[in-house]
Amino acid sequence: MLLEVHEVTKQFGGLTAVDTINLNIKKDELIGLIGPNGAGKTTFFNLLTGVYEPTSGYIKLLGEDITGQKPYRITEKGMARTFQNIRLFKDLSVLDNVRVAKIFNTDYGIFDSIFRTKKFYKEEIRVRKEAEELLDRFGLLKKMDLPAHSLPYGEQRKLEIVRALATNPKLLLLDEPAAGMNPQETTELMDLIKKVKNDFDISILLIEHDMKFVMSLCERIAVLDYGKIIALDTPEKIKNNKKVIEAYLGEVEED
Template sequence: MALLEVKNLGISFGGLRAVDNVNLNIDKGQLYGLIGPNGAGKTTIFNLLTGVYRPTDGTIKIDGVNIVGKSPSEICQAGIARTFQNIRLFKKMSVLDNVKTALHNQMKYPLVTSFIRLPGYFKAEKEMNEKAMEILKVFDLDGQADYLASNLPYGKQRKLEIARGLATNPKLLLLDEPAAGMNPNETAELMETIRLVRDHYQITILLIEHDMKLVTGICEKLLVLNFGTELAAGTPEEVLNNPEVITAYLGE
């Protein structure tokens, strides 16, 4: 069974059909790319998958469970986490605390325990610190754990946002243009990090990206959108040699 099954997905905004009859099957542990020209509907699909928008039609299943109609928080608990094209860190909090904010929903202790600092609170805080540092180490950010997030270089802020998404313990991690604004060296480092995250945590990753070197370097399959509809799907080699994709996406 595929981890993510999307069937006949569509959404209309008034008279505008933004996404129409999109189908997507992603197996567990797969690195999958969603590509297409600007305005093709890629981020709209991410918003549908995470409950920001409710589809006009179609189904979205994670591990066989239909999540259409659930709230973003319920969908996060079901196992879908995302990053954003524009970085949305808590800039005035430390790197460590940014990751810990995503761990709080996994800590199970009564509210009164935190108010009066009972032993359970300190135990949970210790566990969160250890877990957060473990995640930061994967991203080579453990040495900057006490830095303000705003003081990190741009490339490391990007990595921190992915680390925070990973801290929600997702089954499926959605990355929205993770290499946006990065230089080639940062992009190459990010590629290795994404592979490491997938392999180390055994999670599934779906990403939107315009950097074709990154897409072809790490993605095992691609879906190409154009004007909200499927244009092509398959391996990177198959897709990027498709004449329709070359015309619509590469502008040739």
């Protein structure tokens, strides 16, 4: 099992934001997490990635307990994420945004950095080459010297995904990746996510409010309401689940 979430709960004082969640993700799965605003979706992501520590329960990645570990440690172990609000280093170049993420995979220490040893230069050349190759695969190489803030919105979203991929994750978490996108950008993003899953051999867990996007893309969907998972099933069964319709979906328009 790639990810095991067992009875995870998070309380903020008297408020239970996430309530005894159980969720398993296998290798190569693409799972959606949906629910009303305030249901606890982003809080759950923050628990997975070490921003918050669970009040109770545990989280395992590739069989290792990562509960309460620091975010950078969890990233090192194979989990990366994007954010609902884009968090690029906007004044850095497109290339440097990706190079920064590669620091987890460099083989030099402080001594090498200070004294600019042969190992340092060798690793820097490798990191740049790998970053350029990633950008090339996603059509951003020609813009690698531009500041990240100069990219169109859709390409900033793409760059954020590329930066996450630069950490070599086994599990990628996407927090509302289609937020703010027009229909054409959303379609392109859907194709991009499929490409990422297939080409990089990783699992993806995504939060999204665009139901057509989720239903078309995801293999399983978990529905969160008041901090609890009320359903976990295929898109077709979720679409017709009475509890889910009552809590969140309403009527889903057919294409």
